[in-house]
Amino acid sequence: MIPTVLMSITFLAIFMLILSAELVKTASEYDPYYTLGVSRSASQAEIKRAYKRLAREWHPDKNKDPNAEDMFIRISKSYEILSNEERRSNFDRFGQKDENQHFGQSQHHGFRSFHSSFYFDESFFHFPRNRDFSDSKYMLRLAQFNNEVLPDSHKRPYLIKVTSEWCFACIHIEPVWKETVQELEPLGVGIGIVDLGFDRALAKQLGAYRAPSIIGVVNGKVTFFHQAVVREFLRQFVEDLLPQKLVMKITDDNYMAFLENWHVENKPRVLLFDQVPIVPLLYKLTAFAFRDYVRFGFVDQSGTSSTRLLLQFNINTYAPTMLLFKEDTVKPVDIIQARGMKRQMMNEFVSNNKFLQVPRLVSQQLFDELCPVKQFHRRRKYCVLLITGDDPAYLAANKAFLDFASANSKDVLRFAYVYQRQQQPLCQALLQNQGAHSAQVVILERRSQTGKVLYRSVSGGWNGSEEDKYHLHEQLELLQKDPTYLTSDATLPELNNEMAPVSIFIIRWMNAAYDYMLQIYDDLLYSNWREMMPILSLIFSALFIVFGTVIIQAFSEPGESKPQKPKPKPKEQTRTEDDFFLFGLCSRPPKKDFVEVTELTGITYTSNLVKLRPGHINVLLVLTNASKSALLRKFAKEVFSFSGSETLHFSFLNADKHRHWMSSLLRLDRDGAQSQSHSDDEEESSNYMGYVLALNGHKKYFCLFRPVFTGDDGSDSSSDTSFSSDSRRKSRSKSRSSSHSRSRSRSREDGSSSRRGSSRATSIEVHHKLDRLGLWMERLMEGTLPRIRVPAWPTLFDDTAEG
Secondary structure, three states, X not given: OHHHHHHHHHHHHHHHHHHHHHHHHHHHHOOHHHHHOOOOOOOHHHHHHHHHHHHHHHOOOOOOOOOHHHHHHHHHHHHHHHOOHHHHHHHHHHOOXXXXXXXXXXXXXXXXXXXXXXOOOHHHHOOOOOOOHHHHOOEXXXXXXXXXXXXXXXXXXXXXXXXXOOOHHHHHHHHHHHHHHHHHHHHOOEEEEEEOOOOHHHHHHHOOOOOOEEEEEEOOEEEEOOOOOOHHHHHHHHHHHOOOOOEEEOOOOOHHHHHHOHHHHOOOEEEEEEOOOOOOHHHHHHHHHOOOOOEEEEEEOOOOOOHHHHHHHOOOOOOOEEEEEOOOOOOOOEEEEOOOOOHHHHHHHHHOOOOOOOOEOOOHHHHHHHOOOOOOHHHOOEEEEEEEOOOHHHHHHHHHHHHHHXXXXXXXXXXXXXXXXXXXHHHHHHHOOOOOOOEEEEEEEEOOOOOEEEEEEOOOOEOOOHHHHHHHHHHHXXXXXXXXXXXXXXXXXXXXXXXXXXXXXXXXXXXXXXHHHHHHHHHHHOOOHHHHHHHHHHHHHHHHHHHHHHHHHHHHOOOOOHHHOOOOHHHHHHHHHHOOOOOOXXXXXXXXXXXXXXXXXXXXXXXXXXXXXXXXXXXXEEEOOOOHHHHHHHHHHHHHHHOOOOOEEEEEEEOOOOHHHHXXXXXXXXXXXXXXXXXXXXXXXXXXXXXXXXXXXXXXXXXXXXXXXXXXXXXXXXXXXXXOHHHHHHHHHHHHHHOOOOOOOOOOOOOOOOOOOOOXXXXXXXXXXXXXXXXXXXXXXXXXXXXXXXXXXXXXXXXXXXX
């Protein structure tokens, strides 16, 4: 019995010793002073310095220690407790680390931690934790993010947490996240949660590959949060996402310039008076949401730089005050004052005053919002538009129109003005292309999104006189009684965007480039290698190509005589040039470097000319037995670049065999058939050597190329184009005066000409006959050559034409 009791007492003592050791370990492990390495009497400055030093040392992206992430979370949690005086006091008195933890719970925390170190905590075994019900309303899917969050991010920033079911660190930051959401969501910050296991496609689009991650989205741009997960840091992160110059600091020195600038920016002005030296986040968020409509300024009441402002507008210094100014810079059109300025109150205040009393139409978007399209009979909106100018001569009329609009403002009327010089298409459509020497008033109602309007111009123009005001007021009264008063209709063009000059696009491009460079720097700093790999690969590939080219050129410089190996190309070219043409019919498709030239004979005459397919042209070369080789080689070289066309066919005609065909064809020319006499000399085959004809067999016309003169004068080359019958007569008369032969080329400078019977020309002369054929072919493809029509094609064997 006694040994049993002693054994039980021994086990109980061992258990108590283990429990005490665990409690001591837990106390030291969760002591924020111990974690940060500061004393209990440390000041806030000392605590902050210790936190920054430890955060840099234990940041998981920089410290590769396996326990770095847990240590970094412990450091962040400790700083969160000690940086808040209320939490620090609760911890000093009760050991309480959470605001929601009541007194008495801390006594059991050590046992719970000890208990959890064994096998009873479900997270120890990686069991999935149940998602908090409050988180479910923030869950995002890919379609919802693209259709709702991205467009809405142009009006308010979004803070998104990336989490996972198997993430221990996500559980540690959960309290801080909930506190941040409770603080920022009422201010207008959008909240979202992305589960890596639930929607991997959205996480991939965001570039989030690990949990936990916190992301900010503004204007469609994704930015990662890289600091410790502390509420103050998250708040500052959201504030840094917003553009820098949303709110202008206003003092006694610049407030008049700020208010009077409404005319340039075409926007109302809002001034917020408060006792804090920095702009509240709520005010920045409101300014971001309405930045396209209203310009915001902030006045610090606590300083001495705004004394005159406070006296001029009689501002109560005990509560925040908002003043809204339009065209009148002395008296605000609306005022709100409240101790607890709420987001909804500020949004309603600004949204009810988004436009000036008489705004200037500077874009189609403003026109659509100011003068919406009529949807229902009871929601008619009439736009009273003043077409004026920006010259000083129009100032009195513009001021009178503003006074009239202020005195006659109604819910169904929208007053606006437009500068005729900046919006000429719109003004021409309304004034029916009649230039206005004075200001004009047009009353219109939009009927469709395509620009259709009903309108009526107020007769007499607008000079701002009392008579003009009475006449306009009378017209508006008639319009409200009878909607059919608008008798004219027109389709208005889209307005020019006056607020988007070229300089604005350059500035936006520079800002986008700057943001991109910051993103690259941020990715490099925090080693986001998965996203940086494509960019780094592109950079290294470019460097490799550049340096590789330089190195190859450097090594190849000493052997400058070696690169002459590609010289055999001319030989290949001469070899292929000799084979460019194929004689006779060829059933095989020509090779890539060949031009198929078919001889025009009695067998091929019908298919290649008489019954040639519509749209196809046969380019025919006239040659002789003596010039056959030289002319074909030159012909193939000149037409080689056009051989890819499927509508061109290439043929040659032997004038020695068919000497009468050319004479018969030219005799069929209806323009020159009666005026030309053909001697026996014209029937010599050598007369037409080097002629090229483009024959359209279907439409029965041809274009004629006359060969270039083969003498020494290379400048005499005007005969490379086709001629009409009149030009041919001039050419023949010149040829007869110099010699009695039938050459189609010009005379040599020395007066020599080709004589009858001299059928053998030198290879140099024959080579130059087709020098201008390439230019002629280009004109043929352009369709600019004269066309000589024939009633029918002559036969290839005798002088009679085909019936």
